[in-house]
Amino acid sequence: MKHDQPIYDVIISGAGPVGLFLACELALAKCQVLILEKAKSPQSPFKRLPFGIRGLSAPSIEALYRRGLLEELEIHKRLKNPHATSVQQGPRRQVGHFAGIPFHEGDIDTSLWKHRLTSSTETNLISEMEEIETVLTRRTEVLGVEIKRGFELTSFHQTEDGVIVQSGEQSFQGHWLVGCDGARSVVRKLGGFEFESTEPEFTGYSTKVDIADPEKLSPGRNLTDRGMYLQSQPGFIVIQDFDGGAFHSSEKQITLEHVQEVLRRISNTDVTINALHFATTWTDRARQATSYRNGRILLAGDAAHIHSPLGGQGLNLGLGDAMNLGWKLAATIHKKAPEGLLDTYYTERYPIGAQVLDWSRAQVTIMKPNPQARALNSIIRDLMETRDVATYMAGRVWGIFTHYDLGNAHPLVGYSVPNFEFEDGRRIGEFMRDSQGILLDFDTNTSLKTLANEYGDQVKYVSGKAKEQLGLSAVFIRPDGMIAWASDGKPDRQSIRQAASLWFTQFIS
Structure with a gap:
């Protein structure tokens, strides 16, 4: 390593929303931060509407508001709900769901949330990954964070007072390393972290296709006796195939023929796909690191916990990690931290992550295509029409009960x-x-x-x-x-x- 290279307070692996927000928090506290991002460009069709859509929960909205970032988000001001074809307006307007079972605005008794005032921020807002990353990237530039794109972290090792990080033939030195590098985190894998898991029930598909006969598919979310498909907009199809995650694990190429076969089987139609523009797969595998810290290595976001995207809580969970970790790590760096302060990051955030993973598992359980799940689904659907249950579900989904x-x-x-x-x-x-x-x-x-x-x-x-x-x-x-x-x-x-x-x-x- 060249002697004239800077020594950063913190090196962050990953320039997604979690890594960017954590960098903002650290830089706000006068820390020198470097972000290494393996992708050369932040652009991706999966970061834009409709697949890039994200529902921000109350804690995320509050965090962005408290740092002066909320006002820079624009999409929620013009997009009330992305699934207009499946949502009613007025007092019965759908404002969320549990396993695809909707709860409605008029059924939620917000007076039960005693610590929320008329002056509080919104409980939930719509945004997209691209917009959030753009806003956060702009803030990192103002705060002097250095971002190197096209730099994949390939290895690292700890020293007594820091971490030396390798990206190809280049190396960088920092006092701390934080893995915000997603579900397949290199930092987690090389850092000696245990990653406890429950295995998947399904392979999920997110696709953009041209359909010859779209009238054969119903709009919105549809549970069938073989799985689930969601048509949010014409040509944008999400499918859940309860194959135990087999296709996703096989890493086979996603072809037009395969997507058509799965969609026909799940929808019980003979729908025809003329073109496959892009597709990706995912599962409901739920995993959580048993520790979020190993010496000078820390994890946040999907690097620390992964789960099904049902309900869209992954982004919110990761932003919460960053908000919790940022000031504590900065205080530690500036030697203003009481003994044990950094340890509270894990003790506070691990239980929140565990709750979200259980929430995800519960949704998958009642979406299975079997008689037992359908029976339970029917009961939950009836309960969702009651004020108490709708209020509870909204409070959980929107993070009102975070404590x-x-x-x-x-x-x-x-x-x-x-x-x-x-x-x-x-x-x-x-x-x-x-x-x-x-x-x-x-x-x-x-x-x-x-x-x-x-x-x-x-x-x-x-x-x-x-x-x-x-x-x-x-x-x-x-x-x-x-x-x-x-x-x-x-x-x-x-x-x-x-x-x-x-x-x-x-x-x-």
Whole structure:
């Protein structure tokens, strides 16, 4: 290695949304970041509508809003729902699904979500992979992140104080390496991580085709006695063939003849495909790394966990990883991290990942083409028409219930901070763009301002009356927007310090 090469704080493998967002979080905290991406171009038909469509959940929307990125997303402003052919409008408008079973806007009782206010961001929005990556790439450029495309990570090894990464004949040095390189992560495979799994039930196909007789296929999502097919737009076909993932594992070429055979069999029609423009396969294999860290190597996104794309929660899970990891790794790099801070990345995010994998497995179970699954599917379909179940399903799909166990008795601790709106119209999320912790004081208590100053530039003091305060007097907010401490009465300075000591280093006693 040449001596004049820079030594980066963090090298990230993968320039997808997770790697890009993590790079933004680190660079926002003044870390030097290099991203290595094996693809020479970010362009792909599978990143654009309709296959590139992604539903952003509440935690992702909040994260992007708190960093000033949400306003740059445009698609959701003009595209209410991508599956217009299968969605009703008005109070019965479909706003999500579980295993293809829809829940509707008018059936959801949002008043049950006590920590969400009228000033909160949306619970769900439509975007696409290409748009998200474009917005995040633009932000990385502003923050000075270096991205090298066409550089596949081929090997690496750890030293006492860093990691040396090889890409072909070139090498790069960093203090930390984070694998955000997807389901087939090289970082995970070479880094000694165990990857526990349950095997797949089906091979999924995403295709763009020309169909000679499209009227033979029903629009929308269709469960049959042999599988499932979805026609979101004419010519864009998704198929689930319950072959145990055999075709995907075979790595055989996807031909027009094969897609036609599978589609005919699943749809019970003699539909004819004239042209196959592109196709890819996937499965519902569910795997999760048993650890997200090995020394100076970390995993995030699909590198740490994979599952069926049913419900579209993979992107949201990965963005949550990045939001959780970024400030903790930055604090560790700048030697401002209390003991064990970086370990909380795994202890907090692993359970969230496990829940999503189970959610995916549950959907697959009731989509199987057998009498037992059809019976259970029918019961869930009936239950989905009730207000309680629709509200629960929406809360799960949209991430409303996301919670970390932070060991505090207050019911709001561990949840995302409500987007309090102050009397002057500003909202608490607008104070989070620099990724600092916040001590929010509704009663303008000067002693709390003095306490916040004890943590230097790690913590920002914000005071003022809010239009809706939920009976709170003060709230301590982590840089990722999670509530670390809250009080309904007179704030106890010692309890604040005790909570803060888990996340910040005190510089002034």
